[in-house]
Amino acid sequence: MRPVNLTTVLLTLIVALTFQLYPWSGQGVILRPDFLLVVTLYWVIRAPHLINVGIAWFAGLIVDLSTGSLLGQHALAFGFAAFLALLYQRRLVLFNRWQLTVYVFALLITERAIVLMLKLFADNENPGLSYFWPVITTLILWQLMVLMFGAPTRPRH
């Protein structure tokens, strides 16, 4: 696990935001992954000294602004997911790749559940279980991040 500098982190975040802004249409919307969330969580686990709850929260705020939803909904969910990742961060880097994937799956589900809860509080329609489909595509994206930047776990000797 090589050390990372802040510019790579910020660049990947901006690329993720660009993908987030890509106009999706038709049935693909149901499967659209959370680009920014997965990149943020990756860096939170990989480099907690650079990306912490605050930047994750800010990334969520940008998602709120770009989707036009109530300010603070995604921010809260992103911040909480980053907190859960940080809470066990020193244990997570000891996990193997698939254990880590399972944990990230739980984080993504938590984030979606928080947003869903806040949306329902704000008088939105219940979209049903299909709202959780993007978690699968986001997990695939996680594997892609691991392929590109290396697993955020310690190599075994």
Added chain:
Amino acid sequence: MLKGVHQKLEPQESPAFFVRGPSPFSRMMFFCALSIVLMAVDSRLNYLAQFRQTFIAALHPLELIAQAPSDWGMNIRHYFTAHGRLLDENQALKQEAVQHKVMLQRLQMIELENAHLRTLLQGNAPIIPKAILGEILHMGRDPFSNVIVVNRGTHHDVKAGQAVVDAEGVIGQVTRAFPFSAEVTLITDDNLAIPIQVERNQLRAIAFGEGKSNTIDLPFLPTSVDIKVGDRLVTSGIDGVYPAGLAVATVTEVRQSPDSPFAKIVSTPIAGVNNHLQLLILSLPESQQSAMPTEATQVKTETAKPAPTTSPSPTAKPSIENKPNASR
């Protein structure tokens, strides 16, 4: 002595082994509180609209980059559309244009006649709103809301509250205008109401969206109401936002349940939001301040026109003219 040292050291806290700043929990609590405050402010107060606008303007270049691949794809697809298909389409469009021209001739005659009748009745001339052609950028990134985003914003004089229509009928209303884009809430959104009229018998009502299901509801109409399946609902124009006579929906279901005094009337929107990209953003006829003086002048000219024939106005006119004379 040993005991004394022990007593001195005991109340000290052990320093953290890793220096990580504030603990994740305290950070999380702080940002949770911050986002709850933001949500409350955003939902109840209107302070954040300007912030949102400036931010979305700043995000515009990134949005352009994000759209570039799909734009290229569209261009390539357009390039490869078969020549024959374009010819066919051209033929069909020409035929349609001829048909429309014939209809337009009739419309012009009827409009002239209508204007004449209106002047006879001394009514106001109907306002024909100006329109801006826009294109749908995307169907909104939020799966919860029935919103589309169009590529016209405050730079193109789009304001919140304007009606949006396509060739078939009403699509919705602009709810947020950003510098280069605007958010259009569809008529199927449960927060949007639209005053309508049944085309067949001119019955007025207010239609509400139903949220997810792509239908429109007409609540609080008695079970004896004269609405049948297949009736066309058009805008009544009494709100000043939507011009009168635009198609809104067709009634698909009329149910009467014995335990409710109201009929359950379900209709589906006519406008095809999913079918094409272009739409028209109509300018607001009345809420503009510039519209108010023109209305006033209209009233003035109307009162001035019959002035020679009616008796009270000649007496009123000299009285106004006399005032400056008296002061001199």
